[in-house]
Amino acid sequence: MASLKRLCFLVVDDNHHMVSIIKTILRGFGAEKVVEARDAVEAFDLLRSNPIDIVIVDYMMPVLDGIEFVKLVRTSSDSSNLHIPIIMLTAHSERSRVIAARDAGITEFCAKPVTANELYRKIREIVNSPRAFIKTHAYFGPDRRRKVEDFPGEDRRSSNAQEV
Template identity: 50%
Template structure:
């Protein structure tokens, strides 16, 4: 089945010009025509405020304002026009602590570099076709961090919340949103 991404508007934020070129080429290969690019996360946030984007792809480690700070800005700044926009983070660092930091900042999906076209397609299709509900509590705002296990079953461990509340709720039942099972 063919997928039509021609109307999807993507913002790429990466301070490496070579990586911008690679991602642009991959996205063009998917038929994405509206691609915005920025090497500076602060400028990228201005672009988010002035141009409606459907997906943001950002690097983890950048100078001055890193990818985590950029994600937090998009998710929680008073002047962020779309805190619910899907954000895919790229990183050459795949340690569990980095992935969890990205998740806790509000990243929707995480890809390790070098990124492949297949992986990028999978992440973009996932954020479009299987959007996750958003959670708000005292210490977190972003996509629900809980994921089903490899067997498709929901996590049932000791930190499992008794109930979840979607966007608009002040707290999540059972805790502060620091569910260590997600990832």
């Protein structure tokens, strides 16, 4: 496994024990720079004043939840890094919440209880296969498509095809 030594992480969670677990996992993979925040407001301030490479954020937090934090990072005029990779880590993994997180612009989603291997796999994906960002009138964030389909057959839809 590659070391995470050169990356700086921001862990955002109101649960001290969860922050401690995530920091221990990251340090186990070689991360030396891990900044923590207890809420989204503190995290947003830290993002503006620190060279953070990857954010790991909880879904349920007081004041601003993880979704509102992601939207703030992705769309605020005073956001320091609109393109920063964001991993949402939560016990609330119902389909509707996963979709809401995706639509807010998260990069990866991990359900608690998270394993060290799962978190490392998500980080490795971010580092080794970064996705392009998409901007539309209703969305700004990583391309939701994980793989590019290049279907050359005669049934391929043209770009001007209308859906029925």
